[in-house]
Amino acid sequence: MKYFIITGTSRGIGESIAEQLMAPDHHLFCISREKNMRLLQQSSSITYLAFDLNQVDQIEALMEQIFQSIDKSHAEGIYLINNASMIAPVAFIDTAEAMEITRNIQVNLLAPILLSASFIKHTKHGAMDKRIVNISSASARNHLPGMSLYSAAKAGLDVFSQCVGLEQNSAQAPVGIVSIWPGMIDTELQREARTQDKAVFPSADVFDSVKESGMLTTPEDTARQIITFLFKKDFEHGEVVDIYDYSKLTEQR
Numbered sequence: 001m002k003y004f005i006i007t008g009t010s011r012g013i014g015e016s017i018a019e020q021l022m023a024p025d026h027h028l029f030c031i032s033r034e035k036n037m038r039l040l041q042q043s044s045s046i047t048y049l050a051f052d053l054n055q056v057d058q059i060e061a062l063m064e065q066i067f068q069s070i071d072k073s074h075a076e077g078i079y080l081i082n083n084a085s086m087i088a089p090v091a092f093i094d095t096a097e098a099m100e101i102t103r104n105i106q107v108n109l110l111a112p113i114l115l116s117a118s119f120i121k122h123t124k125h126g127a128m129d130k131r132i133v134n135i136s137s138a139s140a141r142n143h144l145p146g147m148s149l150y151s152a153a154k155a156g157l158d159v160f161s162q163c164v165g166l167e168q169n170s171a172q173a174p175v176g177i178v179s180i181w182p183g184m185i186d187t188e189l190q191r192e193a194r195t196q197d198k199a200v201f202p203s204a205d206v207f208d209s210v211k212e213s214g215m216l217t218t219p220e221d222t223a224r225q226i227i228t229f230l231f232k233k234d235f236e237h238g239e240v241v242d243i244y245d246y247s248k249l250t251e252q253r
């Protein structure tokens with residue numbers, strides 16, 4: 001049996017990843033605030049945990065609950081996909097509320113760090129295949145005014161993946177870890193970026209033109225690429241990997 005812990009499965013890329021990972025010998029632990037009933041109707045091998053990743057002090061208990069239902073002695077592989085994310089507040093930092101700032105960093109950076117730390121603790125003695133995929137973003141490198149928190153969190157996640165990658169190199173039974181930049185995908189997160197008030201977030205235009213010029217990929221295609229990556233033999237452990245198909249950009253020129 002292979003076990004998958006996936007965050008952010010109520011819509012977008014996370015929903016597609018969960019959908020495509022459904023298989024008789026796979027068990028999925030899906031995490032988001034809203035339960036995805038469509039996924040639950042499709043498979044009996046899903047444990048759905050309606051959980052707000054802002055509750056960072058409850059993450060250890062959440063992982064404890066998950067690992068209590070994993071039969072480690074018969075597990076062929078255990079995988080964590082940190083996919084959940086939020087873009088808000090899209091605003092110049094001096095106009096953001098302290099609570100909004102805290103939430104962004106908690107969901108985008110602290111929660112995946114805590115989930116990864118707990119995942120490694122729970123799996124460190126197991127001989128099964130163990131991998132963490134952190135879904136990051138090219139926003140870690142490409143900076144726009146109004147997106148400082150999202151970019152800082154993703155850059156932090158990339159550095160975290162790289163450092164933990166180094167740590168795991170000396171582990172007896174290492175956990176593989178990577179950060180993936182998935183590209184530009186037609187999801188709610190993109191819609192939120194392009195529909196911001198342009199007076200507050202002038203770069204909304206950039207997101208508008210990306211949509212208009214057909215440069216967005218589908219969540220299904222992106223999920224397929226991420227899953228291919230997850231099972232790759234030469235998993236690029238400790239790396240930040242950009243999987244966007246840049247030929248899409250060339251086609252537009």
Ligand SMILES: NC(=O)c1ccc[n+]([C@@H]2O[C@H](COP(=O)([O-])OP(=O)(O)OC[C@H]3O[C@@H](n4cnc5c(N)ncnc54)[C@H](OP(=O)(O)O)[C@@H]3O)[C@@H](O)[C@H]2O)c1
Pocket residue numbers: 007008009010011012013014031032033034035051052053054082083084085086107135136137138181182183184185186187188189190
């Ligand atoms: N779309 C893009 O163009 C793009 C580009 C680069 C990187 N990415 C990355 O790809 C990943 C998926 O993004 P997406 O575009 O699919 O976004 P999305 O459609 O907005 O979905 C975000 C998911 O995260 C969950 N989530 C948000 N806040 C949460 C919280 N407090 N607790 C638990 N779950 C929470 C949401 O579920 P609930 O609301 O039900 O909690 C939802 O399932 C993210 O890491 C994003 O940064 C996306």
